[in-house]
Structure formats: structure tokens, C-alpha cells
Amino acid sequence: MQVGAALKKIRKEKKLSLEELSELTGVSKLTLGNIERGETNPTVGILWKISKGISLPLMTLFTSESSVNIYRAGQGLRxxxxHKNWIIEPIFKNTNHDIEMYRAYLRPNSSYHPEAHHSNTxxxxTVMAGSVSIQVNDDIYxxxxxxxxxxxADSPHSYLNPTGNETVLHITLKYEV
Incomplete structure (x- = not known):
């Protein structure tokens, strides 16, 4: 519901109808309405489309009123x-909206192919547990x-966990504003 309320507030501030927001993001009007009303849990892919479509960092969709926040692993927003093979937990955003941090979990023997991020991101x-292969354009690391x-991150990239153990990553996104 927190995401839905934030999305509705942003949409109203930008003076956009649900239809206009749908055109900008490539997310159906029905899905956007369901998110705003808290009737559905959007996938991380849908959240990226919305974020990119409104040209705001993903964490803008998450509000926090406190000046001190603790984000415990496995608790809070996820x-x-x-396909539930990639899970992210937002853990930090700065007030300038140019840096975000996430804890990410990649299930064993799975891969994740995210949407391209905002331009110049x-x-x-950092791998905190396990191992991972990351493909950026045509190169694999x-x-x-x-x-x-x-x-x-605006280049094609993907994450692959070829092992039988979960991989845990700490991901920072730096937006050029």
C-alpha cells in the first residue's frame, strides 16, 4: 500500500491521468490502478518500468518519515x-534521489534479466554470499x-547463479541527475 500511495501522489503531482501514466510506463491502466489502491503487489520488473517511465529513481516509490531507518535482512519491503528467482529489499536512498542501495537475493540455479535502468545510471x-556471473552487453564476469x-546499468545486463546455493548481493544504483 505504501508504494500505491506514493505512486498516486507522484502521478497527481505530475498532473497525469492513469491513462497517461500507462502510456509513459508501458504498464496497463488496470495494473496501475490496482497498485495505487493497494490491491496488488507489483513485481520488481513492473516497479522498474514505472520508475523509468516517470524518470524518477525506484526508491521514490517508497516513503520514509524517519531520519533514522534500520533495514533488517528478510524484514520489511521485499x-x-x-518468477520469484530474484528478490530485492530496498535499504537506502539519499535525499537527492541520486543513490539507492538494495539487498538482492538470487535463487540457486537461476538468472535474472532486469529492465534497462535510467539513462546514465x-x-x-558486491557479492556478499555465494557467487554470480554477470553479463554486461556481450561480456560475462x-x-x-x-x-x-x-x-x-542502462546497458543490457543479467545475473546468473549457476550454483546450488543462494547468492546475496549488495547493489548500489547511482543516477546522474
Missing amino acids: FASE TEIA SLNQYDTISFR
């Missing part, structure tokens, strides 16, 4: 990909625990 991923990679 968003899954369509940098993604920084293998990372083990505590390895970090940085790349342009």
Missing part, C-alpha cells in the same frame, strides 16, 4: 521478479564473495 554490485563490479 519485491520479487515475476551506474550499477555497483564471474564474481565470488566480496568481489565488486561497476557498470552502466
Whole structure:
């Protein structure tokens, strides 16, 4: 419901109808209305489409009134990909809306192919547990625990966990504003 309320507020501030928002984001008017009313839990893919369509960082859809926040692993907001093989937990956004941090979980023997992010966005991923192969454009990079990679997130990229264990990542997105 928190996402729905934030989305409705942003839509009203931008003076957009549900139909206009649908055209901008590529998300159906029905789905957007259901999200705003808190009647559905959007997938992370849908959230990225909305974020990109309204040209605001993803974390703008999550509000926090406190100046001190604790984000405990496995508690609080969690968003899954369509096939539930990729789960993210928002853990930080700064007030300038140019940096966001997430805890991400990639299920064993699975992959995740995110939507391209906003133009000129940098993604920084650190493996906290397990290992992962990350494809950026046509190149594949293998990372083990505590390895970090940085790349342009508006480029095609994907995450692959070829192991029988869950991979945990810390992901930072840096938006050029």
C-alpha cells in the first residue's frame, strides 16, 4: 500500500491521468490502478518500468518519515521478479534521489534479466554470499564473495547463479541527475 500511495501522489503531482501514466510506463491502466489502491503487489520488473517511465529513481516509490531507518535482512519491503528467482529489499536512498542501495537475493540455479535502468545510471554490485556471473552487453564476469563490479546499468545486463546455493548481493544504483 505504501508504494500505491506514493505512486498516486507522484502521478497527481505530475498532473497525469492513469491513462497517461500507462502510456509513459508501458504498464496497463488496470495494473496501475490496482497498485495505487493497494490491491496488488507489483513485481520488481513492473516497479522498474514505472520508475523509468516517470524518470524518477525506484526508491521514490517508497516513503520514509524517519531520519533514522534500520533495514533488517528478510524484514520489511521485499519485491520479487515475476518468477520469484530474484528478490530485492530496498535499504537506502539519499535525499537527492541520486543513490539507492538494495539487498538482492538470487535463487540457486537461476538468472535474472532486469529492465534497462535510467539513462546514465551506474550499477555497483558486491557479492556478499555465494557467487554470480554477470553479463554486461556481450561480456560475462564471474564474481565470488566480496568481489565488486561497476557498470552502466542502462546497458543490457543479467545475473546468473549457476550454483546450488543462494547468492546475496549488495547493489548500489547511482543516477546522474
